[in-house]
Amino acid sequence: MFKLFVYLVLFAAYAISSDKVEVYATTIDTKDNIIKAEGEVVVIYKDYYLSAQRAVYDRNSSELELFENIRATQGENIKLLGEYAKLNIANKERTFMPFYMFEDKSNVWLSGAKSYSKEPNVDIKSGITSGCDPNNPFWKMEFSSADYNTETMWLNLYNARIYIYDIPVFYTPYFGYSLDTTRRTGVLPPMVGYSDKEGFYYEQALFIAEQNWWDLELKPQIRTNRGSGLYSTFRFVDSRVSKGSLTAGYFKEKEEYFLENELANKKHYGFNFLYENSDVINQWFGTNFKGQSALYMDIVNMNDVDYINLSTNDTTENATTTQLLSKINLFYNMNDNYIGAYFKYYKDLNLDTNEETLQNLPALHYHRYIDTLLKDHFLYSLDVKSNNYYREVGKSAIQTDINIPLTLQTSLFDEFMHLSYGSNIYAQHTNFRGDVKDLSIDEYNNGFFARHDHLITASSQLTRAFDEITHTIDFGAQYQLAGSEFEDGYYEEQKDYCSIKENRTEDICEFYNISDVKENLQLYFSHYLYDISGKQVFYHRLSQNISYEDVEGGAEELENELDYQITDNINFYNNMFYNYDENDFSKNFNKISYVNSSFNLGLSHMYKNSFDITDPESEISYITSSLKYKYDKHYSYNFKLDYDLQRSEKKSFEVGFLYQKRCWDFGLTYLENNRPILNQYGESDSVYDRYIYVTIRLKPIMKPDGGLSGFMFRLPDKSETN
Numbered sequence: 001m002f003k004l005f006v007y008l009v010l011f012a013a014y015a016i017s018s019d020k021v022e023v024y025a026t027t028i029d030t031k032d033n034i035i036k037a038e039g040e041v042v043v044i045y046k047d048y049y050l051s052a053q054r055a056v057y058d059r060n061s062s063e064l065e066l067f068e069n070i071r072a073t074q075g076e077n078i079k080l081l082g083e084y085a086k087l088n089i090a091n092k093e094r095t096f097m098p099f100y101m102f103e104d105k106s107n108v109w110l111s112g113a114k115s116y117s118k119e120p121n122v123d124i125k126s127g128i129t130s131g132c133d134p135n136n137p138f139w140k141m142e143f144s145s146a147d148y149n150t151e152t153m154w155l156n157l158y159n160a161r162i163y164i165y166d167i168p169v170f171y172t173p174y175f176g177y178s179l180d181t182t183r184r185t186g187v188l189p190p191m192v193g194y195s196d197k198e199g200f201y202y203e204q205a206l207f208i209a210e211q212n213w214w215d216l217e218l219k220p221q222i223r224t225n226r227g228s229g230l231y232s233t234f235r236f237v238d239s240r241v242s243k244g245s246l247t248a249g250y251f252k253e254k255e256e257y258f259l260e261n262e263l264a265n266k267k268h269y270g271f272n273f274l275y276e277n278s279d280v281i282n283q284w285f286g287t288n289f290k291g292q293s294a295l296y297m298d299i300v301n302m303n304d305v306d307y308i309n310l311s312t313n314d315t316t317e318n319a320t321t322t323q324l325l326s327k328i329n330l331f332y333n334m335n336d337n338y339i340g341a342y343f344k345y346y347k348d349l350n351l352d353t354n355e356e357t358l359q360n361l362p363a364l365h366y367h368r369y370i371d372t373l374l375k376d377h378f379l380y381s382l383d384v385k386s387n388n389y390y391r392e393v394g395k396s397a398i399q400t401d402i403n404i405p406l407t408l409q410t411s412l413f414d415e416f417m418h419l420s421y422g423s424n425i426y427a428q429h430t431n432f433r434g435d436v437k438d439l440s441i442d443e444y445n446n447g448f449f450a451r452h453d454h455l456i457t458a459s460s461q462l463t464r465a466f467d468e469i470t471h472t473i474d475f476g477a478q479y480q481l482a483g484s485e486f487e488d489g490y491y492e493e494q495k496d497y498c499s500i501k502e503n504r505t506e507d508i509c510e511f512y513n514i515s516d517v518k519e520n521l522q523l524y525f526s527h528y529l530y531d532i533s534g535k536q537v538f539y540h541r542l543s544q545n546i547s548y549e550d551v552e553g554g555a556e557e558l559e560n561e562l563d564y565q566i567t568d569n570i571n572f573y574n575n576m577f578y579n580y581d582e583n584d585f586s587k588n589f590n591k592i593s594y595v596n597s598s599f600n601l602g603l604s605h606m607y608k609n610s611f612d613i614t615d616p617e618s619e620i621s622y623i624t625s626s627l628k629y630k631y632d633k634h635y636s637y638n639f640k641l642d643y644d645l646q647r648s649e650k651k652s653f654e655v656g657f658l659y660q661k662r663c664w665d666f667g668l669t670y671l672e673n674n675r676p677i678l679n680q681y682g683e684s685d686s687v688y689d690r691y692i693y694v695t696i697r698l699k700p701i702m703k704p705d706g707g708l709s710g711f712m713f714r715l716p717d718k719s720e721t722n
Contacts, residue, residue, distance in 0.1 A: 022043070023043050023044075023055075024040075024042040024043075025037035025055070026038060026040055033058060034056065034058055034059075035055075035059070036056050037054065037055040037056075041053065041055045043055070050066070050071070052066040052085075053069055054067040055067070061088070062091075063086060063087065065084075065085070065086050065087075067083070067084055068083055070082055070084075081101075082098050083097065092118060093116070093117070093118050094116070095115065096114070096115045097115075098113055098114065099112040099114060099124060099127070103179050106179060106700045107662065107699075108129060108179065108700060108701075109129065109130060109134055110124070110129040111128050111134075112126060113125050113126050117150075119150070120151040120152075121147060121150075122149075122150065123146075123147050124147065125145055126143070126145065127142070127146065129141050129143070129146075129155075131662075131663040131698070132662070132663035132664070137663070138165065138663060139162065139165075139663065140163050141157065141163070141175070141701075143158055143175075144158055145158045145159070146158065152182070152184060153178060153182065154176065157174070157175045157176070157177070158173065159173060160172050160173075160174070177701050183212075185210060186206075186207055187204070187206055187207075188206065189205075190202060190203060191205075195223075195225075197257075198223040198224075198225050198226040198257075199223055199226065200224045201224075202222050203219055203220070203222075205217060206218045212237075214236040215235050216232065216235075217235075218230065218232045219231045226257045227251060227253045228252065229249060229252060229310060230249065231250075232249070233247045234246045234247075241279040243275075243276060244273070244274055244276070244297075245273075245274050246273050247272045247273075249268075249269065249270060250267070251268045251269070251307070251310045253265075253266045253267070263306070264304055265303055267303070269302065269303055269307060270300070270301055270302025270308075271299075271300070272298075273299040275295070275297040276296050276297070277294065279294070290334075291334040292332070293332045294330070294333075296330075297327075297329075298326065298327050299326040300325070301324065301347065302324070322350050323348055324347040324348075325347075326343075327343060327344050327345070328342070328343040329341075329343075330342075336368065336369050336371070337367070337368055338368075339366055340364070340365040341362050341363070342360070342363040342365065343360070343362045344360040344363070345361065346358070355391065355392035356392070356393050356437070358390070358391050358394075358396075359391060360389060360390075363388070364385070364386045366382075366383070366384045367381070367382070368381050368382035377410055378406075380404070380405070380406050381405055382403075383401075383402070383404075384402050384403075386398065386400040389511070394434060394435065394507075395433075395436055395437070395511075396432070397433070398430070398431045399430045399431075401426070402425075403426050404424070406424070408420065408421045416460055416462075417458065418458070418459050418460065419458055420455075422454065422456075422457070423452070423453075423454055424454075424455065425451075426450070426451045427448070427449065427450040427451070428448070428450075428514065430447050430448075432445075437507060441508055445490050447491040447493075448487075448488050448489060448491065449485070449487050449491040450485065451482075451486075452484050452485075453480065453481065453482050453483045454481045455479070455481075456478070457477070457478045457479075459474070459477075460474075460476065461474045468532050469529055469530065469531060470529070471527065472530070473525075473526075474525075476523075477522065479520075479521050479522075480520050482516070482519055490511070491514065494508060494509065494512055498512035518547050518548070519547070519548040520545050520546060520547045521546045522543065522546075523543070523544045523546070524541065524543045525541070525542045526539070526540065526541035527539075536563075536565070537565050538565070539564075540561070540562050541560070541562075542559070542560055543558075543559040545557070554580070556580075557577040557579050557586060558580075559577050560578075562575075569594055569595055569596045569599075571593050571595075572590075573591045574590050574591075575587070575588075576588040579611070582611050584611075585607065586608065587609075588605075588606075589606050589607070590604065590605050591603070591604035591605075592604075598630045599627075599628070600626075600627070600628040600629075601626070601627050602624075602627075603624075603625045605622070605624075606620065606622045607620065619646055620646060621645035621646040622643070622645065622646075623641075623643045623645060624642050625639075625640065626639065626640045626641075627640075633660070634661065636657065638654065638655070638657070638658075639655050640652065640653070640655075641653050649674075650672060650674075651674050652671075652672060653671065654669060655669070655670050656668055656670060658695065662699070664696075664697060664699060665697035665699065666696055667695030668693075668695070669692070669695070670690075670692055670693075671689075671691040671692075671693060672689070672690050672691075673691070674688050674689075
């Protein structure tokens, strides 16, 4: 908007000599080449208006001078520019004393003693800027000089001092700020914090965006008691169908901190590469195939979890696992056929080496979509997948699965009942290579497995519409019968041993993934209620499997799922499994939420039990709760608690408030977080951190999604480790 008003004066002045300009005043006097206008002078150029008390124009020098209460107007927008303005039309120079500018989109005003401009730059001498009410601003930034580029809309302030009311709180020799949202190179606002263990934290980001298709963000940081490091992210858009990013970082611990905290590594480093292309074959090879092709890459590597923990000062983004997965997915999809290739690479940060970790490089996949014969009564499809399981040390294998489902279907009683018979042909072949790690195990033999099983289904779906509700019922039964099987080699030799659940963790069984098809009957019932607008109000489903195996037969777990929109604001969801043998629930998940314009409340509880007495982690009981309350347009409050009931351990806790005004925000939050680390013994450990986070956001120069918007103070740990 400032650019608009600078050009406004330029256009009007230029128009005096070359375009139509209307000048209105109480009196106009012309002598020689001097034109004088006095008394409510108005200069009109196109849809722009300039007003002043007096104006003088010299045709010889092409200088236009405006005096007293100068305003520039477009529509209803009025901007006070100053008491004196001098414009040299020939040289395109402009001087204002004093100078005032208001940018209405960001609500930022700037006032200076004097300004001089020559396209496209404007220089301003000693002034004040703020986003608050000019009469009594909550915050203001004073500067000794400033410059503004009307093309890039970038404002630079020098020797800037930030005041809260009249109290100085921060000084910086330079501060740059954009008056629009265009990407450009510049120094981003810093991040600061303090911890009694890590000391003062300071991160100064540099953003480089010299071209439209890429940008680079460099984030050097220092933690005075702990060490220093550098993280960077390179983002690019290399075509209309592809984009990617590369994030890398390095942090070095100080010797004293490294030894005192018994860390596994003195240096933390890693990278993450992301890339996606939604038309990769046509773009890379210059083809014009009609099918859809795509490539997705997510490659990650690091030496420990502290690489993630140190990448940010945000306590909510700590790493939660020591298992890394890198993957590359490539596929080509047609109307009838699908071809894919998937690469997966696993890394366990707890291991010194991953040479014995089994990788999947690659998995090749072909799928033939469902097709029909006999007027849609006969359905068939084909699925083939070959996995190359590879490791540097130990046994590797190429394992291929073939699945051919065949279905014959019809309907009876005017389509009230649907019947189908399914015949599924499944085969797997495994070809081994590599050495055996356990010398007590005989050499693996290649093997082949084939099976033919059957599925009979009877179902019905009924729908009835009432005045304000529609009710749909869906119920049926599926009977599965194991047919003939054939095994040889590895499958025949290891079937009896690897079919036992307790033996599945043994090396000899890691490639045995055949699950038995049991003769069973599945009964299911579900019903839905929809309101007059078509929105789901109620959903309920029951599912019961009954096994007819001789030894392990009987009723399996009963599943119940319920989703009930009690009111427009209240929703309840439940999913539970009941185990008849244990007379107990193996899983019970409940969640209730309440959402309106002021409240956002969520409370959930997860309970799981595998009933394995040898596993101390077999029983899980976990509660998650969150509350956000907006009292009015100024005050909002938040609360969050994650608690492990089984361990009687708090996982995370947060409580705080935020006060918002047009030009500033203030917030105070207390946080607790159970942060994982890797110690020098190669074991996963955790540290329970406590923080106080103070938010002071001066709008619009500080944005909610980043920048200098808060200060974090880390409280002393309750214990060294948890």
